[in-house]
Amino acid sequence: MKLIYQQMLSFLAMIIVALSVVSLLFIQTTSNNAWENNFRQLANYTTTIEQNAILSDGTMNNAFLDNSEQILSGQRIQFVIYDSKNWTRYPQTSSQGISSTYWKKLKKGEDVNLRTSVRVPDRNGKGTWRTQNMTIYYRPIFYSGKLAYVIGALSPVDTIQASINKTERNVFIGFVISAIAAIILSYFLAQYQVRKINRLRRATHEIAQGNYDVKIKKTGNDEISELANDFGEMTTSLQESQEEIKRQEDRRRQFMADAAHEMRTPLTTINGLLEGLAYDAIPEDMRAKSIELMRSETNRLIRLVNENLDYEKIRSNQIVLMRNTFNASDDLNNVASQLQKKADEAGDTITVNTPAELPVYADHDRFVQVIFNIMQNAIQFTQNGSITVTGRRAYHQSEFVISDTGIGMTEEQVKNIWERYYKADPSRKNTKYGESGLGMAIVHQLVQVHGGTIKVDSTEGKGTTFTVTFPDEDTAPKKTNEAADKNSQA
Ligand SMILES: Nc1ncnc2c1ncn2[C@@H]1O[C@H](COP(=O)(O)OP(=O)(O)OP(=O)(O)O)[C@@H](O)[C@H]1O
Ligand SMILES: [Mg+2]
CATH class of the missing domain: 3.30.450.20 (PAS domain)
Incomplete structure (x- = not known):
């Protein structure tokens, strides 16, 4: 019925x-x-x-x-x-x-x-x-x-x-009139209810057809209106996740294309050089240089593969953190001097502002990886500018601010920066720094497993500032690393 x-x-x-x-x-x-x-x-x-x-x-x-x-x-x-x-x-x-x-x-x-x-x-x-x-x-x-x-x-x-x-007759007439009025009234009441449900039904039908754009206006305060409201929220989040899936998929496809491209170049180079060596086509004095070139190209391939593996590991909580408290100032200075050569090539100056003693509670190698990646990006996207690294103590944590005066990013780019395979500008690929679009995704995950925070402020054409915090031992989350530490010792 x-x-x-x-x-x-x-x-x-x-x-x-x-x-x-x-x-x-x-x-x-x-x-x-x-x-x-x-x-x-x-x-x-x-x-x-x-x-x-x-x-x-x-x-x-x-x-x-x-x-x-x-x-x-x-x-x-x-x-x-x-x-x-x-x-x-x-x-x-x-x-x-x-x-x-x-x-x-x-x-x-x-x-x-x-x-x-x-x-x-x-x-x-x-x-x-x-x-x-x-x-x-x-x-x-x-x-x-x-x-x-x-x-x-x-x-x-x-x-x-x-x-x-006579009374009975009057009551009967009253009864009949009220019954007729009730039929008419109940028809309108029922229609009012059913109309609301029908609106929902049409919307569900639309969604079943794959149209997530349906919007249901909230019309009252009753349960059906609440349901319509919840339904509306559901479609919005469905639409969002649908879009998210599409974005991930696009990015993945882009990455596959990039990765194939990245890998084909070194592989072709290596193949060419190997053929040259095999047929003695390379002069004696060029051989050492050719072998060196093959080595660096192989390293690039290895790095690409490793980074992907690393990202997956961190993301699925498989990484082992060996945390202890150490002096971060030494590492900031070390990373700065390691990158000095690249900075010079780009005409950048690096300034490190840090107290002599700056304790930080983290996995040492991962900490260096985070700082290195952010600084490397800063140099990569800054020409003839300056990069400033500041380390300081904050409430129950250590804070690191890396800012550059480089090309900066748009809001859209900032929003996507932690996304895997994201590169603000696809034309920037194939520089000497690799560029797999994984660096920031890895950094983000790493900081998170440490229980820290990372945020980025950027203005297009002006520069970018990354702020990273690592919580002290007393406030850092325990569970993941303790279990992980045990695993690593076993
Ligand atoms: N300091 C910065 N200034 C301007 N843009 C930046 C900066 N840091 C990151 N970006 C943008 O964010 C993107 C993602 O950075 P990410 O480090 O993840 O990838 P990548 O540097 O392109 O490749 P790789 O994985 O080799 O580091 C970069 O391609 C760049 O467009
Ligand atoms: Mg990078």
Whole structure:
């Protein structure tokens, strides 16, 4: 069954049940009230009769009774009076006595009210009789402790029944009108709900078709709107991850192309040189140089392969950190002097600002790798500028700032710098520094496994500043390296 009908049905069922209960209760109460009022009225009449129609000497004032009946004829009230022997004393025409069950009650002094069919004289004066459904109220009258009379007041059932029937009819009409109103209302309510769900359904369908661009507006504060909202967030993150996957894939493809290119060049060089050597095509004095060239090309290949392996290892938490606290100043100076030659070639000056003692808690070789990579990049992307390396203590950590006055990066480039295979400018490849686009990705991972932080500020055309921190032993994360250290010793 369609959701809209299900909803309508449940709304309707609820409304109809409620209406039925209310209607039944209403009819019940009004008819009870009608009967009760009727008996109360009859009781009042009997009191009046008792006070006025039965005289102190025990005789009856028939004239008063006749008058009363006449006055009340509009309400079709009749009176009957019985004596202590259950004989009718008024009206003279009546002959039926009170049944013994009620008579016993009356004798005990209890009032009796009942609904029954009685034979009543026709008022046509011909002395004929007819049966009629009547409500009767009997009141016993006692004189000095003995039952003397029973006064009965009768009114026909049909007057009350008529008013009850009228009420029932009105309630029924009300019921039908409310039910129709409920159907219309429930249709609109259900449609409102279903429309919201349908919007979600259409959106899901779109996504199933691969269109992640669907946007669902939030329309209310109910659960369905919340669901739509969550759904919207889900599509956004789906879209993001989809884009991320695509970006990774593009980068991977780019890398494969780059790697193939990188490897083909040295391999072709080596192959050419080997052929030259094999066919004695290389003059004696050039041989040493050729072998040296082959060696450096082989090293480049090895480096490319190793870096990839290294990155994967760090990323999958397989690396072993052998951490201890050492003086970082020595290493900063060492790296600076190692890179001095390259800096000179690029016309760069290197300045190292560091206190004589600068303790840092890290894996020594990895620390050097981080600083070396960042400084190497600084030189690589700076011509005739300056590179400044600053080392200092900070709160529970050591901080290293490497800044250059080189070409800098755009915001987009900064955003992607920790990505594997990322090279801000693909045309920069094939320099003497290798350029696999892995350096920063590795540095980033390394700093993270140390529990440190790395951030980069860069302005295109102005220069770049890297800030790296390494936490002290007391605040550095323990778990990875301890396990790793044990592994390494095993
Ligand atoms: N100091 C810097 N100034 C300007 N651009 C930089 C700087 N450092 C990094 N970059 C940009 O970030 C990119 C990524 O750097 P990364 O060190 O990861 O790769 P790479 O230097 O190209 O290759 P390699 O893996 O050989 O280091 C660089 O290609 C460069 O475009
Ligand atoms: Mg680099």
